[in-house]
Amino acid sequence: MRKTALALSAALVAALLVPAAAATALEPAAVNVATASIAQDNSAYLTKAAKSLGGASDSSGKLGDGSSWRSYRDGIVVYSDNRRALTVRNAIAKAWADTGWENGRFGYPKGEQYKSGSDTRQNFSGGVLGVRSNGTSYWLPSVPKLPDFTVAGAGWGHGVGMSQYGARAMASEGKKNATQILEYYYNPAKVTSSATAASKDIRVQVLKSEKSSVKVSGGAMKVTEVPAKKTYVPAKKTYTAPAGSTLTFSRSGSQLSYALENDRGQSVASNKVTGKLRVEWEGTRAWPSSKRATLSVPKANAESSTPGTYRHGILEAGILNDQVNLVTSLRLNDEYLYGLAEVPSSWPGAVLQAQAIAGRTYAMRKINTVKSSCDCNVTDEVQDQKFTGWHKENEQPGYGAKWKAAVDATVTRSGSTPTTGKVVMYGGRLAETLYSSSTGGATRNSEDVWGGAALPYLRSRDDSWSLKPSANNPYDSWTQSVSQAKMAKVFGLNDVVSVKISRAKDLTISSATATSSAGSTKTLTGIAFRGSTNGIGARAAWISGVKASVVAPAATTINPNNFCATTVATGSSIPTAIASQKDGAVICLKAGTHKPANLALKPRQTLVGQGSSTTRFDGTTAVKTKKSGKIYKISSSKIPAKAPGTLKCTTGYQCNSAQILFANGIQLNRVSSKAKVKAGTYWIDHKGRAIYTGKAGSSKYKYSMAVQTRAITMGTWSRMGMMNVVGYANPSNTGAVRLSGAHSGLFSSRVAVNHGIGVQSNGAATEILNSTIRLNGQVGISASGGKNSVVRGTEISKNGWAGYKPATFTGGIAAANKASMKVSSAKILDNSAAGTLGVRKSSGASVSVTSSTVRGNK
Numbered sequence: 083m084r085k086t087a088l089a090l091s092a093a094l095v096a097a098l099l100v101p102a103a104a105a106t107a108l109e110p111a112a113v114n115v116a117t118a119s120i121a122q123d124n125s126a127y128l129t130k131a132a133k134s135l136g137g138a139s140d141s142s143g144k145l146g147d148g149s150s151w152r153s154y155r156d157g158i159v160v161y162s163d164n165r166r167a168l169t170v171r172n173a174i175a176k177a178w179a180d181t182g183w184e185n186g187r188f189g190y191p192k193g194e195q196y197k198s199g200s201d202t203r204q205n206f207s208g209g210v211l212g213v214r215s216n217g218t219s220y221w222l223p224s225v226p227k228l229p230d231f232t233v234a235g236a237g238w239g240h241g242v243g244m245s246q247y248g249a250r251a252m253a254s255e256g257k258k259n260a261t262q263i264l265e266y267y268y269n270p271a272k273v274t275s276s277a278t279a280a281s282k283d284i285r286v287q288v289l290k291s292e293k294s295s296v297k298v299s300g301g302a303m304k305v306t307e308v309p310a311k312k313t314y315v316p317a318k319k320t321y322t323a324p325a326g327s328t329l330t331f332s333r334s335g336s337q338l339s340y341a342l343e344n345d346r347g348q349s350v351a352s353n354k355v356t357g358k359l360r361v362e363w364e365g366t367r368a369w370p371s372s373k374r375a376t377l378s379v380p381k382a383n384a385e386s387s388t389p390g391t392y393r394h395g396i397l398e399a400g401i402l403n404d405q406v407n408l409v410t411s412l413r414l415n416d417e418y419l420y421g422l423a424e425v426p427s428s429w430p431g432a433v434l435q436a437q438a439i440a441g442r443t444y445a446m447r448k449i450n451t452v453k454s455s456c457d458c459n460v461t462d463e464v465q466d467q468k469f470t471g472w473h474k475e476n477e478q479p480g481y482g483a484k485w486k487a488a489v490d491a492t493v494t495r496s497g498s499t500p501t502t503g504k505v506v507m508y509g510g511r512l513a514e515t516l517y518s519s520s521t522g523g524a525t526r527n528s529e530d531v532w533g534g535a536a537l538p539y540l541r542s543r544d545d546s547w548s549l550k551p552s553a554n555n556p557y558d559s560w561t562q563s564v565s566q567a568k569m570a571k572v573f574g575l576n577d578v579v580s581v582k583i584s585r586a587k588d589l590t591i592s593s594a595t596a597t598s599s600a601g602s603t604k605t606l607t608g609i610a611f612r613g614s615t616n617g618i619g620a621r622a623a624w625i626s627g628v629k630a631s632v633v634a635p636a637a638t639t640i641n642p643n644n645f646c647a648t649t650v651a652t653g654s655s656i657p658t659a660i661a662s663q664k665d666g667a668v669i670c671l672k673a674g675t676h677k678p679a680n681l682a683l684k685p686r687q688t689l690v691g692q693g694s695s696t697t698r699f700d701g702t703t704a705v706k707t708k709k710s711g712k713i714y715k716i717s718s719s720k721i722p723a724k725a726p727g728t729l730k731c732t733t734g735y736q737c738n739s740a741q742i743l744f745a746n747g748i749q750l751n752r753v754s755s756k757a758k759v760k761a762g763t764y765w766i767d768h769k770g771r772a773i774y775t776g777k778a779g780s781s782k783y784k785y786s787m788a789v790q791t792r793a794i795t796m797g798t799w800s801r802m803g804m805m806n807v808v809g810y811a812n813p814s815n816t817g818a819v820r821l822s823g824a825h826s827g828l829f830s831s832r833v834a835v836n837h838g839i840g841v842q843s844n845g846a847a848t849e850i851l852n853s854t855i856r857l858n859g860q861v862g863i864s865a866s867g868g869k870n871s872v873v874r875g876t877e878i879s880k881n882g883w884a885g886y887k888p889a890t891f892t893g894g895i896a897a898a899n900k901a902s903m904k905v906s907s908a909k910i911l912d913n914s915a916a917g918t919l920g921v922r923k924s925s926g927a928s929v930s931v932t933s934s935t936v937r938g939n940k
Contacts, residue, residue: 120166127167128152131159135169136870141798141824143685145184146664153798153824155847155870160191171195172825172847174204177211177219179688179801180642183666187645188221199576201600212637214600220637226599228577229630231564236549237622238557239518241590242528242540243267244440246425246433247520247555248547253430255552260435260492264506267525268515271508271539273439276446280500284414284449286469287407287458288382288390288397294406295330296397297389301364301375303327305342308398310357321351325375329361331399331406338401358400367413368396376472379408383470384463393472394420402457409458410471414445415500419489421471424517427481434488440515441467442492443505447512508539516540520548520555522624524588542588557621564618564628569596572617573604579634583608583625590623601637642690642803646670656681656689663687671805675700679790683800685823691805694832694854701790701810701818701836702744707779713759716743716773720789720811725768728814729860735885737859739766740811740837742788743773749835749857750775752884788837792816798823798845803830810836814860815891817842821850821868828853839864839891840881843871843903850876859884862913864891865901865927873905882914894920894939897927905931912938 136155143151149162158175161167168191170178181188189207196203200215210222244267252258258266261273296303307319323329326345331338334354341352364371377397382390395412412418422441425433444467448459460466476482492504506513514537516528528540549558569578573596586592591608612620647667650659652674659669666686673696683689691697707714721741731737734754743750743764753763761776779785788811796802800823810818818836819828827849833840833856840858841850843865852875855862862881865871878894886892893916897903910920910931920939921929 121163124161124163124167127161128159131167131169135159135171141685143665143798145190146666147184147190149184149190158799158825165190168192168194170204171202173202173213173217173219174211175799175825176801176827177213177221177640178206179666179686179799180219180640180668180690181211181221181645182647182668182688183686185647185664185666186668198600199570199598201576211640212600214602219640220600221640222599222637223635226577226579226634227632228566228599229579229632229634230566231569231578231581231631232629233562233564233618233620233625234559234627234629235562235620235622235625236522236557236559237520237624238560239520239622240516240531241518241521241524241526241545241588241623242531243514243516243518243525244436245519245521245525245545245548246437246517247553247557248545249433249436250425250429250555251547251550251553253432253436254554255550259432260439263432263436264439264515267517267543268506268508268513268539269541269543271506271513273504274507275494275502276505276507276512277502279446279449280415280502282414282449283395283411284418284445284460285409285411285452285458286418287409287456287461288392288469288471289379289408290402290405290456291381292405293330293332294399294408295328295380296361296408297328297378298323298325298363299376299378301325301371301373303329303364303375303377304362304369305329305340305351306360306362307353307355308358308360310355319351319353323350329359331359331408333401333404333406336401338399338406340399358398361397361399366394366396382408382462383473386470386473388473390462390470391472391476392421393475398457400457407457409456413500414449415442415493415503416489418445418469420475420486421469421473422489423468423470423474427474427477427485431484431488431491434485435491437517438489438492439504439506440517442503443512443515446503446505447514506539513539520553520557521545522589522622522626523549524590526588526590526623530586530588530590560621562618562621568618572611573606575602575604576600579636580630581628583611583628585626591620591625594628599634599637601639642668642688643670643692650676652676660684660687660689671697673697677701677790678793680792681794683794683796683802685797686799687797688801688803689794689805690801690803691831693804694806694830697805699793699805699807699810701788701793701808701812702742702786703789705773705779705785705787707775707777707785709778710774713756713774713776714778716775716785716787717771718773718787718789719771720787721766721771721773722768723771725766726813729889730887732885732887736766737885737887738814739768740788740791740813741766741773742809742811742835742837742859743775744786744788744809744835745775745777746784747786787811792820793818795820795822796826799825801827801829803828806832806834808832808835812836812838814838814886815864817864818858821845821848825849827851832856833858837884842866843901844868846870848872849874852876854879856880857883860886861891861893861896861916861922863895865895865897865903865929866891867899867901869900869902871901871903873903873908875907877909877911878913878920879909879911880913882916886915888915888917888922890922890924893917893922895929896922896924897929898923898925900926902928903930905929906933908934910934910936910939914940916940 141153157171187208192205203212337354342350362369363375365374378389378391380389394417462469494502525543575598578596594611595605649670668688671691673692675698726738764775788809817839821843824846829851832854835857837859840855848871850873854877858881862878894913913920916939
């Protein structure tokens, strides 16, 4: 719906904003406290938890304040004799772990977890922990109080073509006449006089409704039945009624039913007609008279409670789409324009004339097309042009006369009959003279609003005139309130804490980006954001900013490195750091190479590096070569005097020999005999406790050998992440990384080029997330006995290089002894002794693989 200057007077009142309700905090509803003792309540709670959380795992323990915790498949329950039991489910528990459990800034849980849109949140004494639907976790310093928003902007309407308030400023400052105004806004179109349709009538729909009526004042009314499907011919029935008479209409089936009553309420005529009724009144061109009658039509003026009143033309009544349809026909060049209510008649004459010319041009383009939807050329509403008839022409005190004089100034006549009228032309055709109330500083290109081909005379133009004080524009700035619920719905987010906008060259909004309390973002086009159907219903496109009523706390993605209880530099003792810290502490490692062996994390401790590319656990030691004939010998007491025989090897492989030789950190290829040794290869001589290789070591070619038997063992709920574990001489059936406790886990890490098992998972509900398990000699991941383990987002590739014959624990993933594991979003690639699926199962174990890439395994 087009917004024009005259519509503002009513719209200003209607647009007064009611403040939105205060945003509420995203907290779960309060829980009624049972009257029984805390101990009794907790006992009952734990009984239910054993069922609802999937059964107890193998662990329990104490928190820092003496409260107890008990681990279950799906979470951990915290309780004590003076602390009511609460569940922290696995996803939130991992976030809690990465922040230091109860020892960190968030302390203890204050309530059960709850949903915030698609996120899961739980309130703690030190803030809020949350998990997004994609599994990433975050924290908030407090429960967010979500804001409502104030949208600021300027302008009113679509902004294409003439700006009415801009034109007012031009005229008020005496800088532009009507022609100059129009040729500015519609450049390069020109204003010219046209004799086309100079005295032709235009059909204007004034009302379409179930029932309607008209009343004549100041003279008589004549009603004529017009046969269906014929133009007007001398009627077979015509009735006349005096001033004050009323004519009512309704639908009777497919016919128009009418009743004509005189000023005393007496029936003059009533009938049903298949065609139309023609209504005339005295003092018009159709019925010349010294009297100047008017015809009033209740509800015809949609923006006013007063009836539409008409001085000129005739009125036709008929049935259209099962409703009574009223259309007035009157001369376009003057009678129609006298009733055009698009700008206040009090404005400067140059603006009034410009509006009359633009209105004439617009209507002239429509005059030869009768729209089936209204049986008219134009409607009387702003989807075409606002037409109020006699109300406009008769405005007091004297304003109607001023408007009429402006119209007459754009017409030439022969006697009382128009012969020409001023119009806007481009390329020999009538221009499409669109206009609206005002802009936010620039008009708009037509194609940017409605699409289609660009029109040369509907280009974006500077319209700083709209914002000048001389425009007296009530919409040179405006604000609009948008509730939190509305803004969240517009963006399709759980909530919105801020909105940032970008603007186009014409100063309209081009895009809007919202951020949620969880840190998620969503960007909409300017059109989508401000739209009336699915957007905020903005007053206009010139939006300059969106301000939140409160600043909500920002969600911060959890990085364990921001919650370190202690930090260990390379060369410092990691075992000492572990021993000195409490259960549940986050122990951070500085970037670089660390050389630990057989670390053991306490329950709930987290060990975290700076990233798998920068922080390294290295199980090797530097070794030197000595010339031995044509090849080179490395002697070491770390090499056992007898080759282990733990598992069967493929012929030619020393599969149980745990020592791996590296040159400049690159693994060399092991060969089956001393005779095959050359540069880039090696062979292990157990009897001589030596390794033979084909190239001498030097300052530029440094050898190292895997000697340590294991990097780390993790207890219940302990976790390690952001690490690279490489070069461990872990024996057959032994893991370089061992997940022994329930809910122990590895995340965002790399476990590669170790001898035996990469990651050995024996605990219940263990997790290996977003990691790379690669080039381990025996098997990438093993599982024995532990139920409900999860591997997600992890690459398991090129494991089994040591030459083991297929056995219980060889290949990519191997499970035994009733272990169960779910693998998803993984890559299981090119593993040996693994079978084509890369997965081996035995002794009642189960491994499910979904949404994963599997290829090249053998």
